[in-house]
Amino acid sequence: MLSIKNLTVSVGDKQILKGINLEIKAGEIHAIMGPNGSGKSTLSHILSGKGGYEVTGGAVTYQGKDLLEMPPEIRAREGVFLAFQYPVEIAGVSNIYLLKAALNSVRKYHGLSEVDAMDFLTLIKEKVRLLEMDEKFLYRAVNEGFSGGEKKRNEILQMAILEPKLCILDETDSGLDIDALKVVSEGVNSLRSPDRAFIMVTHYQRLLDYIKPDYVHVLAHGQIVKSGGAELALELEEKGYSWVEAA
Amino acid sequence: MNAIAKNQQTWLQALRSDALTQFAAQGFPSPRAEEWRYTNVSAIEKKRFLPVSDAxxxxxVTDILTAYQLKEAWSLVLVDGCFHADLSLLDGLPEAVAVMSMANALDSEAETLQRTLGQAVSAMEHGFVAFNTAHFTDGLFVRIAAKQVLTKPIQVLHIATQADSLTATRTVIIAETMAAVELVETFVGIDNSYLSAAVTEVFVEDNAAVTLTKVQCEADKAYHFGGTYVKQARNARFTHHNFAFGSLLARCDIHSDLEDAAECELNGLYLGAKRQHLDNHTRIHHNKPHGISRELYKGILDDRARGVFQGRVIVAEDAQKTDSTMNNRNLLLSADAEADTKPQLEIYADDVKCGHGVTVGQLDDKSIFYLQSRAIDEETARNMLTFAFANEMVNKINIPALHDLVLAEVLKRFPQQGIEQDLL
Known part of the structure; x- marks a missing residue:
């Protein structure tokens, strides 16, 4: 589904990613772990199309297409979803408004008609229940005044509605208490499917207790320094990042 | 402008004569005056605007009434500055409420007007108030008796129909002790160049509450000079929503004087495009302790439009424990658009909580990217965010029919792509 080959990325004069190679197949869950400043967030931003970065080399192929050529909204319509580390507050736009606009935008791209109002409400209520959210959130401005946990649930709600193929979760566990972490993880787990892949970017192993990855990659100084199975995360937790950084 | 000629009261003649003298001496304001420094009105002196004659x-005006006359409201319609009973809807008013044209009120409410007209603002304020006081032809008079709470809003709909016309209207609103009322002033015109000068005085007595919404949708080539001057007694609450959408050049003054524990909320939204110049000038004067004021003005300026916000909050020495915030936010959509903003706090008391903030900027890149990452293209994202910026102010309106009217005016001025009307 996703193939990253020798990707190098800079911000200004500073090289952040120094040759990333990664192959992700449908149905897989990959965790990308690493210390602060290792380039984890840069990788998720690059995949979702955020501006301010310069790709200096390498290629990213998503479902056979050049991902880096696509504007962010086309990536989203093609099924790439980024759950933000810091979801943006958008005053004056209600959650339900954004969800409907986003869903219709994806449907239109795939040649489908706009979602029926009643079907949409049914769908949205089902997903809201799944994430144990209050329906009132739907009518509040996007993320405005939401707590950290509410913002993260809201990201997963959007993901559940848009049903993307490649889900990138950027530090989704940060700022979550244990209850919220469980709910968010259950939400993510309910979306696992053979035709959907996940990239979970995280500093801590904690999230991986709830969402079990197939592969764990350790990013340090802009490169993947170690890859392994779920057990690698536990090893990291025990030994700390200095163990792999030194390697 | 003969409607009032029959009112021969000497107090009114004296008031008008003083105002005329004042106007002769000072003329219209010049940009040399600090409170007019961003707005040059000399263009109107080059034109020949004349009062509408009977000939x-x-x-x-059927289409205008359909679009702008509120349903579920009492409404009073002024065409070219004169009251039209046949177009107005004033049936079923409670007895304790007086709603009538200013011309009628000068007869039947002369005593009340003698002690109120010109008391919230004097002809000394500036040339337009002097001009208005000397020449007003008609307007609205509202008096809500003590403890009356009106179930429906009262609207005054000003319609300008004649090219190169000049209208001066005066409104006096009195909410007696513990009364509550919502009023709407709507200004519209047929596509012409004309000048409309309107002065409104509001008296909110002890514990009374007045909400006044001004919807200025004058024609594109019109000149609009409007002033709202408010006296708030002890515990009085006054809320003003100021929507400045129309006119080539518009200036709006909102001033309020607050007594003990009075609360004042001023909201504003100005949308300028092409070569529009929209000036809003507010002054909140806390005279006594425990007053609260909340002010938020937002502007969206496109093309070569210019928006001006001058907001003054004055806290007198005696006005301890005043709690006041003032914010002005401007969104510039074009490199040639301009926003001039000048918040001023003048604090003479020592135990107060006062804050102000100002922003002038473009849409936030982070928000645009967030929406793009949710499959929404950049142009639609920009439209959504721009609309949302304005919609925050529209959503402050509690009257459903008025909310829809203002929303329709806002949408008219926005690209429609990406606006999901059924979810607004």
Whole structure:
């Protein structure tokens, strides 16, 4: 589904990613772990199309297409979803408004008609229940005044509605208490499917207790320094990042 | 402008004569005056605006009434500055409420007007108030008796139909002790160049509450000079929503004087495009302790439009424990658009909580990217965010029919792509 080959990325004069190679197949869950400043967030931003970065080399192929050529909204319509580390507050736009606009935008791209109002409400209520959210959130401005946990649930709600193929979760566990972490993880787990892949970017192993990855990659100084199975995360937790950084 | 000629009261003659003298001496304001430094009105002196004469043909205003006359409201319609009973809807008013044209009120409410007209603002304020006081032809008079709470809003709909016309209207609103009322002033015109000068005085007595919404949708080539001057007694609450959408050049003054524990909320939204110049000038004067004021003005300026916000909050030495915030936010959509903003706090008391903030900027890149990452293209994202910026102010309106009217005016001025009307 996703193939990253020798990707190098800079911000200004500073090289952040120094040759990333990664192959992700449908149905897989990959965790990308690493210390602060290792380039984890840069990788998720690059995949979702955020501006301010310069790709200096390498290629990213998503479902056979050049991902880096696509504007962010086309990536989203093609099924790439980024759950933000810091979801943006958008005053004056209600959650339900954004969800409907986003869903219709994806449907239109795939040649489908706009979602029926009643079907949409049914769908949205089902997903809201799944994430144990209050329906009132739907009518509040996007993320405005939401707590950290509410913002993260809201990201997963959007993901559940848009049903993307490649889900990138950027530090989704940060700022979550244990209850919220469980709910968010259950939400993510309910979306696992053979035709959907996940990239979970995280500093801590904690999230991986709830969402079990197939592969764990350790990013340090802009490169993947170690890859392994779920057990690698536990090893990291025990030994700390200095163990792999030194390697 | 003969409607009031029959009112021969000497107090009114004296008031008008003083105002005329004042106007002769000072003329219209010049940019040399600090409170007019961003707005040059000399263009109107080069034009020949004249009062509408009886000889001019009546224009059919049915479409305007359909679009702008509120349902579920009492409404009073002024065409070219004069009251039209046939177009107005004033049936079923409670007895304790007086709603009538200013011309009628000068007869039947003379005593009340003698002690109120010109008391919230004097002809000394500036040339337009002097001019208005000397020449007003008609307007609205509202008096809500003590403890009356009106179930429906009262609207005054000003319609300008004649090219190169000049209208001066005066409104006096009195909410007696513990009364509550919502009022709407709507200004519209047929596509012409004309000048409309309107002065409104509001008296909110002890514990009374007045909400006044001004919807200025004058024609594109019109000049609009409007002033709202408010006296708030002890515990009085006054809320003003100021929507400045129309006119080539518009200036709006909102001033309020607050006594003990009075609360004042001023909201504003100005949308400028092409070469529009929209000036809003507010002054909140806390005279006594425990007053609260909340002010938020937002502007969206496109093309070569210019928006001006001058907001003054004055806290007198005696006005301890005043709690006041003032914010002005401007969104510039074009490199040639301009926003001039000048918040001023003048604090003479020592135990107060006062804050102000100002922003002038473009849409936030982070928000645009967030929406793009949710499959929404950049142009639609920009439209959504721009609309949302404005919609925050529209959503402050509690009257459903008025909310919809203002929303329709906002949408008219926005690209429609990406606006999901059924979810607004």
């Amino acid at each position: 001019q043909t009546a224009v059919d």
